Every structure is written in C-alpha cells, then in structure tokens.
Amino acid sequence: MFKTAMFRVTLIALIAAVASPVAYAQSKETGAHRVIAIKPMTEDVEILYGDPEKAGEPFVMRIRELPGTIIPPHKHPVDEHITVVQGTIYFAVGDKFDRAAMKEIKTGGYAFIPKGSTMFGYIPDGAIVQVHGTGPFHIYWREGANWHMGHKTLDDAGAASRFKFRKGERVVSKRGRGRIRQAYFSGEILQYEVERDDGTLFMALEEELRGG
Numbered sequence: 001m002f003k004t005a006m007f008r009v010t011l012i013a014l015i016a017a018v019a020s021p022v023a024y025a026q027s028k029e030t031g032a033h034r035v036i037a038i039k040p041m042t043e044d045v046e047i048l049y050g051d052p053e054k055a056g057e058p059f060v061m062r063i064r065e066l067p068g069t070i071i072p073p074h075k076h077p078v079d080e081h082i083t084v085v086q087g088t089i090y091f092a093v094g095d096k097f098d099r100a101a102m103k104e105i106k107t108g109g110y111a112f113i114p115k116g117s118t119m120f121g122y123i124p125d126g127a128i129v130q131v132h133g134t135g136p137f138h139i140y141w142r143e144g145a146n147w148h149m150g151h152k153t154l155d156d157a158g159a160a161s162r163f164k165f166r167k168g169e170r171v172v173s174k175r176g177r178g179r180i181r182q183a184y185f186s187g188e189i190l191q192y193e194v195e196r197d198d199g200t201l202f203m204a205l206e207e208e209l210r211g212g
Contacts (some may be wrong), residue, residue, distance in 0.1 A: 020173075052137035058135075061131050068191075069203045084127060090105070167182070
C-alpha cells in the first residue's frame with residue numbers, strides 16, 4: 001500500500017504509485033543514523049529510509065490513511081511488511097474484495113504479504129501505517145482481468161464522464177459536509193477525498209455523497 005497525490009490506497013495499500021519528490025528528499029543518505037518519532041502527518045507519504053523505487057534497496061515509509069479510505073484490490077512485485085503505528089485498519093489477502101474477510105489490525109499489529117498476492121483493506125477512522133521492504137515497490141491495481149499502474153483522477157482528460165462530482169463542489173455525507181478535493185478510480189473502486197470546513201479530510205464512495 002502506498003499513496004501519492006495521484007492516488008489514495010491507499011496505498012491505504014496499504015496502498016500506492018510513486019511518492020512525491022518532497023517525500024523522497026527526506027532520506028537520501030541511507031547510511032546515516034536517524035531516530036524518527038511518530039507524529040501527525042500533513043502529507044500522504046513520508047519516506048523514513050531508502051528509496052522504494054530503487055531495485056534492491058531496503059526502504060521504510062509511513063503512509064497516512066484518511067478516515068473512510070478503501071484500499072482497492074492490488075498487488076506488488078516485492079514482499080510487503082506492514083506495521084500499524086497509529087489507529088486501526090481492516091485488511092485481507094484474496095482474489096475478491098470482501099469486507100467480511102478482512103482482519104482487524106490495531107496499533108502495533110503487523111502483517112506480511114508475499115509478492116504477487118492480491119490484497120485490499122478498509123480504514124474507517126484513519127490510521128498511519130509503516131511499510132518496509134526492498135524495492136522496487138510498484139503497485140498494480142486490478143481492473144477486471146487486467147492490472148495497471150496509477151489511478152484515474154479528476155485531473156485526467158475525460159474526468160467529467162467518469163466522476164459525478166467536481167473539484168470544489170460542496171457535498172454532504174454521513175461523515176459531514178465539505179468540498180471535493182480529489183477523486184480516485186482504481187478500475188474497480190471509485191472514491192472521493194473531501195475536506196471539511198475545519199480543514200480535516202475524509203474519504204467517501206460516490207454513492208455515499210450528495211450535493212450540498
């Protein structure tokens with residue numbers, strides 16, 4: 001899982017694609033000593049060690065998963081180690097997205113996912129997960145019988161034909177009112193990033209939103 005400005009998995013796989021240059025710039029000298037405390041995250045991804053995109057290089061990163069995030073079915077070409085450092089996630093490995101199959105992983109919990117495994121998850125109340133492994137940490141999202149990298153977003157050409165809501169549009173959901181910041185379509189799951197008037201963020205499926 002691994003998420004960027006172009007993608008919410010989501011990384012949550014735990015959920016993701018390519019991290020922003022700002023996030024990568026935090027830790028280029030992999031041989032240097034460091035102690036990094038857990039703290040509130042203002043960005044989606046924080047690279048603590050190494051470079052997830054570099055083949056054969058160990059890496060450690062933290063991923064912020066917003067309340068309501070669904071991690072669509074995806075896989076990686078390398079093994080993935082996940083530790084929940086804040087909050088609770090629900091996670092499963094399997095070919096079919098199935099909430100009933102998800103296992104609760106609370107703060108301090110750990111999961112190992114072998115390379116090539118299809119995984120998915122849900123984060124109802126938000127979480128920070130720490131992922132480590134050996135690069136390249138690419139994400140392939142499932143779309144029916146096919147796999148691809150990257151999400152469709154509101155910034156793409158033709159977004160109006162795929163997404164019901166637009167950037168800046170006011171919406172209402174069970175999590176409150178706010179404005180659309182972005183939307184992500186993995187090929188199987190479509191969800192929106194919404195900012196409340198107080199600046200806090202959450203995720204919602206399209207069917208959970210109405211204009212307002």
